[in-house]
Amino acid sequence: xxxxxxxxxxxxxxxxxxxxxxxxxxxxxxxxxxxxxxxxxxxxxxxxxxxxxxxxxxxxxxxxxxxxxxxxxxxxxxxxxxxxxxxxxxxxxxx
Numbered sequence: 001x002x003x004x005x006x007x008x009x010x011x012x013x014x015x016x017x018x019x020x021x022x023x024x025x026x027x028x029x030x031x032x033x034x035x036x037x038x039x040x041x042x043x044x045x046x047x048x049x050x051x052x053x054x055x056x057x058x059x060x061x062x063x064x065x066x067x068x069x070x071x072x073x074x075x076x077x078x079x080x081x082x083x084x085x086x087x088x089x090x091x092x093x094x095x
Contacts, residue, residue, distance in 0.1 A: 004043075028061040033069070 028051065034041045048061035076085045 025057060026059045028059055030061055030063055032063065 030044065030048075032040055032044045036042070036045060044063045048063045051059050051061040073085065
């Protein structure tokens with residue numbers, strides 16, 4: 001977890017140094033695959049809120065990738081069924 005915060009800090013510092021004051025608010029897109037109730041999910045959401053607070057809204061962190069993936073697979077399941085989405089029924093092609 002310490003590595004996560006170090007990398008995040010470096011990324012934010014780089015964004016701060018590279019930013020142009022005349023630019024509109026920036027969006028930092030980050031994703032996680034764990035549910036929002038997990039420790040990592042809560043940490044990611046906390047990070048997103050904290051970035052917005054500390055930069056006074058100049059940088060907004062978006063933590064929405066997981067939700068997009070879940071919606072995509074739910075749509076595929078509704079259209080094709082679970083078996084067609086999650087399992088390969090035909091033998092794999094030889095390389």
